[in-house]
Amino acid sequence: MDTKRAALGSAAFFVAAPGTVVGLVPWLITRWDLDGGWWPAQVLGAALVVTGLVPVVSAFAQFAQAGGTPMPLAPTQRLVVTGFNRYVRNPMYVGLLVVILGQALLFTSPGLVAYAAAAWAATATFVRWYEEPTLQRTYGAEYDEYRANVRGWLPRRRPWTPTS
Structure with a gap:
């Protein structure tokens, strides 16, 4: 896949997947209601939202530069071990969880804390039973070395x- 098509595919997937996970679902839970929150917690929450988005956006860009997308149906031809992937194997998922927890503080929402726990459980299950075996089959020893040196979470x- 050429870089332009990969960028368009990554952008579309970004809107669909992270857009739903940290946009639509939190809005359905909170309706973005800021009333009644303790302002220092809300400031920290806003900072976590911005901080969590950085590795997500960066990872999407890394995948597009590698000629693919984070979407399992349109992967890259080579293992992406650049950017935040050099620090943690799942930077997009970690970043999205940080965003949700930041939103929980920003909107003073126990429901978002519960949602973050459910999102992590679903993501960890997907990673363990689909993503990791697929990456191991696809990239073999290269992925084994990466996995041995970079923690998942x-x-x-x-x-x-x-x-x-």
Whole structure:
């Protein structure tokens, strides 16, 4: 897939998937109601929302630059181990969870905390039973080395650099 098509596919998938996970569903839970919150918690929540979006947007760009998308139906031809992927194997999922938890603080919403837990459970299940086996079959030893050096959910302190 050429870079232009990959960028368009990534943009469409970004609107559909993260747009639903951190846009539509939180809106359905909170209606973006800011009333009654403690302003320091809301400021921290807003900062977490912005911070969580950074690795998500970056990862989508990395996939487009690699000629594919994060969408399983249109993957890259090579394993993407650049950007935030050098710190954590699942930067998009981690970033989206940070956004949801930030929204929980911003909107003072226990419902969003519960949603974050459910979203993590669903994501971790998908990663464990679909994504990781697919990546191992597709990229073999390259993925094994990556997986041995970069944790799935807790970022490294220093970026990992592949040996090859």
